[in-house]
Amino acid sequence: MPLISVTVVYTVVSMSVFSLNEVIIYIKNVMLGESTIGTLTTGYGYSAALAWIYFIVMVLIILVFVGLLNVRRRSRR
Numbered sequence: 377m378p379l380i381s382v383t384v385v386y387t388v389v390s391m392s393v394f395s396l397n398e399v400i401i402y403i404k405n406v407m408l409g410e411s412t413i414g415t416l417t418t419g420y421g422y423s424a425a426l427a428w429i430y431f432i433v434m435v436l437i438i439l440v441f442v443g444l445l446n447v448r449r450r451s452r453r
Contacts, residue, residue, distance in 0.1 A: 384441045392434045403427055 393400070407423035 381442050381445050384445065385438055388434060388438050388441065392430070399426075399430055403430070 391397070403423050403426045406426065407420055409419070
């Protein structure tokens with residue numbers, strides 16, 4: 377079971393930092409000023425906030441998967 381937990385964590389992390397990930401592309405475009413939303417949403421501050429929100433969402437997804445694996449492991453005992 378520990379190996380499955382590590383595999384889940386690595387899979388979620390590798391999917392979240394994949395270079396063709398649409399969220400990463402959007403954050404990069406906003407940071408470089410290529411956004412079509414408007415001038416108020418361009419710049420490093422907005423892209424940094426988006427990156428932090430994306431990071432928190434990824435951590436929550438990892439915690440949910442690891443938590444489900446731990447619950448499943450405890451229920452088998």
